[in-house]
Amino acid sequence: MPGQALRGGPRPLSGDRSIRLLACRIDISVDCERLAACLDQLLPRVEQRYPVSRQHHLVVRRDGDAYRISEDGIERWAESDPLSAAYAVGARVHALALAALPDFTKVHAGCASWDGRRLLAVGPPESGKTTLMARLAYDGFEVHGDELVLVQDGEALPYPRRFGIRGTTLALIPGLAEGRGEHVGPLVTDPRQLGFQWVIDRQPIAAVFYLVPNHDGRTYLEPCPKHLMAQRVMSQSTAPETGTQQWIRDVCDMLERALSYTLRIGNLDEAVAMLKETLQLTPKLADRPPTETA
Amino acid sequence: MDWDACPQVSEGIEINTVSDGYIVYQPQRDRVHYLNQTAVLLLELCDGKTRAGDLAELVKSAFALSAPPTSEVSECLAKLFEEGLVH
Numbered sequence: 001m002p003g004q005a006l007r008g009g010p011r012p013l014s015g016d017r018s019i020r021l022l023a024c025r026i027d028i029s030v031d032c033e034r035l036a037a038c039l040d041q042l043l044p045r046v047e048q049r050y051p052v053s054r055q056h057h058l059v060v061r062r063d064g065d066a067y068r069i070s071e072d073g074i075e076r077w078a079e080s081d082p083l084s085a086a087y088a089v090g091a092r093v094h095a096l097a098l099a100a101l102p103d104f105t106k107v108h109a110g111c112a113s114w115d116g117r118r119l120l121a122v123g124p125p126e127s128g129k130t131t132l133m134a135r136l137a138y139d140g141f142e143v144h145g146d147e148l149v150l151v152q153d154g155e156a157l158p159y160p161r162r163f164g165i166r167g168t169t170l171a172l173i174p175g176l177a178e179g180r181g182e183h184v185g186p187l188v189t190d191p192r193q194l195g196f197q198w199v200i201d202r203q204p205i206a207a208v209f210y211l212v213p214n215h216d217g218r219t220y221l222e223p224c225p226k227h228l229m230a231q232r233v234m235s236q237s238t239a240p241e242t243g244t245q246q247w248i249r250d251v252c253d254m255l256e257r258a259l260s261y262t263l264r265i266g267n268l269d270e271a272v273a274m275l276k277e278t279l280q281l282t283p284k285l286a287d288r289p290p291t292e293t294a
Numbered sequence: 295m296d297w298d299a300c301p302q303v304s305e306g307i308e309i310n311t312v313s314d315g316y317i318v319y320q321p322q323r324d325r326v327h328y329l330n331q332t333a334v335l336l337l338e339l340c341d342g343k344t345r346a347g348d349l350a351e352l353v354k355s356a357f358a359l360s361a362p363p364t365s366e367v368s369e370c371l372a373k374l375f376e377e378g379l380v381h
Contacts, residue, residue, distance in 0.1 A: 227315025231328040245308055248317050248326060252310040 019043050021097035021160060022150075022200070023053045028089065030060040035067065038086030043093060044190055046160045049201040054100040058092065060085055094161070102241035104150035104157065105250040107233060111149050111158040112141040114276060116284035118203050120149060120156060120254075121263070122236050123211030128265045131169045132211070134194075138175035139272045143191045144200055152240070154253035157202040162190045172268055206282035207259040208233070209275070217266035221274045229260040258282075295368060297347035301340040301380045318379060327377060332357075336370055340380045346371060 015036030019026045021044070030036050059070040066078040067085035071092070079085040098106070110121040110129040114136075123129050133146040145158035165187045170177045176187070176194070191198040210224060210232045224232075230251050239247035259282060265271050310317040316329040316337065329337065335356055339349055349371065350362035374380045 225314045225330065226312035227317065227328045227330055230312060230315075230317050234326065244324065244326070245319055245321070248308075248310050248319050252312050252317055255312050 015039075019093060020048060020052065021093065022048060022050045022157065023100040024097040025052045025055045026093050026096060027055070027057045028060075028093070029057070030089075032060065032062050032067070032082050032085075035060060035082035035086050035089075038083055039089060041188060042086060042090040042162065044160045044162050046190070046192060047197075047199045048160065049199070050157065054096075056096050058089055060089060098159070101150055101157075103246070104152045105237050105240050105247050106159075107149045107151055107156075107237040108147065109149045109236070110146045111144040111156060112136045113144070113203075114141045114279050117206040117279040117282050118144075118156065119275060119279060120205050120208045120258075121211055122208060122233055124236060127211040127213050129211060130163055130165055131172055132265060132268070132271060134163060134165055134173045134176055135268045135272065136275070137191050137194060137196050138173060141275075142197055142199070144198070151237070151250045151254050153250070154204060154257050155202050156205050156254065158200050160198075160200050162188050164188050205254055205258045207261065207275075207278055208255060209261050209263040212262060212264045214264045214266035217264075219266045219268075219270035219274060220264040221278065222262045222264070224260045224262045226255045226260050229255055295346060295372065297345065299346055300342050300344055301346055301371070301375070302342035303337060303340050304379055304381050307379060320378065323378065325377070327379065332363075332366070333370055333374070336367065336374065337379065340374070 015030040015033065017028050017036070017039070019028060028039065030039070056072055061068050065080060067080070067082060068078045069076055069085065069088060077088065079088050107120070107122060108124065110133040112119055112133060121129050121132055130146040133143045137143040145161065146163045147161055148159040150157040150159055165176070167185050167187065170180060170187065180187070208229060210229060214220070233251050233255070234247070237247070237251070240250065259278060261278065263271065263274070306320070306322060308319040308321065310319070314331055316334045318327040318329060320327070332353065335353060336349060339352055344352070350364045350367040353359070353367055354362040
């Protein structure tokens with residue numbers, strides 16, 4: 001009897017959903033509507049141009065006061081409330097998706113394209129990646145990700161995650177702030193929900209920008225030597241399972257094909273103008289010679 | 295510093311190039327080094343045949359400097375020795 005608990009037996013799994021994250025497809029079955037609603041808030045729905053090579057199945061069943069989580073038929077752990085269970089499942093989904101791509105270097109970076117040219121905005125936490133990416137979405141850029149980019153053979157594959165925009169930075173993004181009043185908590189959203197195209201694919205990078213916060217100040221753009229940028233990118237990335245040598249090669253290959261700048265980011269209008277001006281110096285993706293692995 | 299010695303690049307290091315420098319990996323120490331153009335030139339000159347005492351003059355010629363950058367070369371070479379990139 002769908003939608004009703006069976007006396008003396010487990011609740012039916014009414015909330016089935018399938019999430020695709022790059023090479024991974026994860027089917028999730030839950031028996032709690034609140035948990036299902038939380039998961040729908042946490043997990044991204046995005047057009048992805050990447051072949052699926054792994055599948056997993058997560059099941060969450062309510063058992064008294066516990067939410068028991070199984071992975072591929074084996075019970076792994078339990079949480080005490082639907083929100084904690086949703087966060088645990090969300091974290092596991094991302095861990096499985098990233099584990100399916102072990103041979104990529106993982107860089108903390110936002111990623112966006114403008115007029116057929118793609119940029120990476122690399123930086124540590126709170127350097128302004130998410131704010132800049134949200135702002136770029138409202139300025140004609142196609143934004144792919146705000147936090148993590150997978151790099152291999154000189155190309156970048158943005159990792160699809162929903163954005164968590166701090167309440168304090170909403171005012172810096174006029175299109176986003178409108179109609180939200182005095183929103184104080186983080187806003188979880190994504191380009192698609194904001195009304196923009198959201199596509200994930202693997203492409204070469206035209207320019208890499210290292211973000212240095214200059215809160216409440218002006219924005220400055222300075223060329224960054226590539227050997228210095230390599231050091232910065234390495235400091236904000238993790239190695240592929242293939243090891244350090246591949247890690248260095250991935251970073252060097254990417255930088256060799258890209259322009260390299262330090263963006264001291266303050267005023268966002270200035271930042272947007274500088275990024276557009278810089279990207280115009282580079283060839284469009286369609287005009288670039290094919291890469292070795294293309 | 296023995297200025298009559300002819301330093302040589304250590305074996306086993308892996309050199310990756312970017313347009314303005316080298317990214318050098320030392321597997322034995324699991325260390326990564328980021329070399330600017332001057333350090334790259336010095337590393338290239340450490341061929342086991344060139345005297346350390348001649349390096350500053352060679353750098354002067356390569357970069358068309360007005361005087362040999364003796365102290366900078368000495369400092370950079372000492373660092374390359376210290377990190378085990380040359381011996």
